[in-house]
Amino acid sequence: MLEVQNLSMRFGGLLAVDQVSLDVNEREIVSIIGPNGAGKTTVFNCMSGFYKPTGGKILFQGQEVQGKPDYKISRLGMVRTFQHVRLFNNMTVVENLLVAQHRHLNTNLLAGLLKTPDYRERERKSLDRAAYWLNRVGLMDMANREAGNLAYGQQRRLEIARCMVTEPKLLMLDEPAAGLNPAETKDLNQLIVSLKEDYCVSVVLIEHDMSLVMDISDRINVINQGRPLASGTPEEIRQNDDVIKAYLGEA
C-alpha cells in the first residue's frame, strides 16, 4: 500500500537521505533501523509531508503524495507519532483524543451551535471512540487529567491512541519504546501487534530496541548515513554482515 522509491532529502550540503526505498503491504509491520543520525526521522518527515523531499517518489495506495502538505497526507490515512512526544499538554487526555477526531465531527458551525440530532450522534460516536481507545491503552482513569501531567510511558500510549482514533490505514511510529521500562516495552510490543492483527493497520516503525524490532517486524530496512544498507526479514538482517559491521563500527 505504501511505496517509497529512491527518496532523497538534502539539507544544504548534507544529503540526509540518499536513495532510500521502502515498501509496506497491507497489515505488515516494517521497521527502519540504523545508527543515530542515519536519517530515519528524516524519512518519516518526508513521508508525512513535513519536509518536501528533494528527490524520489512516495506512493500511498497508488497516489503520489510527495510534497503534499502534511495535513492532507494525514487525511489520507497516514498518521505518525513523534520521536519527542508531542501532545496537547494543557488539554485533557480525552480532549486530545477528541481533537484528533475533528474530521469525523466536522460539520458546519451552525449544526454544532444548535446541537442538531445529527451533530449529537456524531459527538457521541467520537466520545465512544475516545473511551474505547482509552480503555485499550489503559488510560481510562486519566481521562480528565491534563495530558502534560501524565507519566512518560502514558504519554507515549496516549500519542498512539490519538493516532488510532483517526482510524488510519498506516501508522508511523518514531521510537515508541524510547524511555519506556521493560514492562512498558512489553505492553507496547503487544499493542503494536494487535494494531496490525485486530485493527488492520500497517505500521512503519523506527526503533533502537533491537529485541522489540526483531520480535514484531515482518521486514526490516537498515539505513546507514542516509543510504540503504540492507533489507529483509529479521532473520536475514540478523545474519547480514554489512549490518553487523555498521552496528559494531558504531559501537
Added chain:
Amino acid sequence: MAANNLKHALFCAVVTLVIAYPILGLNLEAQGINVTLEGADASTVISVLAAAVVVFLFQLFRDNILSVLKSVPSPLPKSQKEPMAENKRARIESWVLTGIVILALFWPFFVSRGAVDLATLVLIYIMLALGLNVVVGLAGLLDLGYVAFYAVGAYTFALLSQYAGVSFWVALPIGACLAALFGFTLGFPVLRLRGDYLAIVTLGFGEIIRILLNNWTSLTGGPNGVGGIPDPTLFGMEFGRRVKEEGNVSFHETFGIAYSGEHKVIFLYLIALVLAVFTALVIRRFMRMPVGRSWEALREDEIAARSLGMSRTAVKLSAFTIGAFFAGFAGTVFASKQGFISPESFVFLESAIILAIVVLGGMGSQIGVVLAAIAVTILPELAREFSEYRMLIFGAAMVLMMIWRPQGLMPVRRIHIELSKQE
C-alpha cells in the same frame, strides 16, 4: 553577579535621567514670536534626581525585592480548593451564573442613570474581551489590533444610519459580519506569522484602520467623527421624547407612562446585556465543539495538530473571523450608546486595555475575563481622584499580577468530560 547588577542599575538610572530631564525639566516658553528654552526649577530637578536614585536602588536590589514580593502570600484566594464532584460543581456553577444574569436584568431599575451607563460600557468591554479571548486566549494568536474590528462595527452602523437611514437592529448583524469579513481578510496575510511578528502586523492593521477613518474625510467625516447615530428601537417604539422616524411611535406614549430619559439608558443596557450573554454562550459552545478544540490544539502544538490533519489556514482564519465578529457586535452597541463616534475612540490604547483584560482574567477563561472586564472598567471610575495615576496603577497591577498570579484571576478550568464506561 553583583558587579553585573551594579552596572545594569547605573545604566537604568542614567537612562532615567536622560529621558526624564528633557521631558520634565525643559520648558518651551513663548515670548512674543520667539520661543525660548527654560531650564528646570529646583524642585523638578530634585524630583528627577530622586527618581533616578529610586530606579538605581530598585535595579540594584531587584532580585531581593522580587523574591520578597514573591514570598508575600498572594492576597487572592488559592485556586486549588477541595475538588468537588464534577457534575455537582457544574450544576451549582450554572445556577449561580443564571442567578447573576437575572439579577443583572432587574438591577438597572433601582440604581442611578450613571451607574447603568457605566454598566453598559462594562458589558461592551465584556463582549470585546470575550471575542479577543478566542483569538489570544484560545488560539494563542497575539492580536494587538483588535480595536480595528470594533471600529469597523461602530462605523458600519454610524455610516449606514447616516447615508441609508438603517436602524440599529439591521445594522447589528451587518456590522458584525463586516467586522468578521475584515477579520477573515486580515487572517490571510498573517497566517504564517507567529508571536512577535503577528503582534506587529496586527498592530499595524489596527493603526491603518484608524488612520483611514481619520483621513477619509469625505466618507467618515475624519477627525470630526459621525454624529446623530440613532438609538435602538423596541419593535418600532422610540425612546426619545419625540418620534424622529416616520412610522415609529414613542415608547412612553404607547404605554401611557411619563417620559423619562432613563428608559433609553436602561433599554440600551438590556440590549448590551443580552448581547453579552449571547456572546458568552456562543463562545462557550464553540469551546466544546471541534472548532474550539482545534484552536487550542493549534496553540498547544502546531506541528502535532497538522500531523492529525488539521489545516492551519482554516483554524486560524476561523479564530480571527469569529473574534472579529463579536468585536463588530460590541462596536455597533458602542456607536448606539455614544450617539457619536470618531477615530479617537479606537486608538491603540483600547486594544491594549482589551488585551490586558484577557491577560488579567486568565487566558482562555470566560469567567475570569468577565471579572477582569468589570474590574478594569469600574475601578478607574471609583477612583476618580486618582485618575491622573490611572495608567500608573494599571501598570503596577499588571506587574503584581504577573508576579503573584501569572495564570490570571481565574485560570481556565478544563472542561470535564464524562465518558460512558464500556466493556
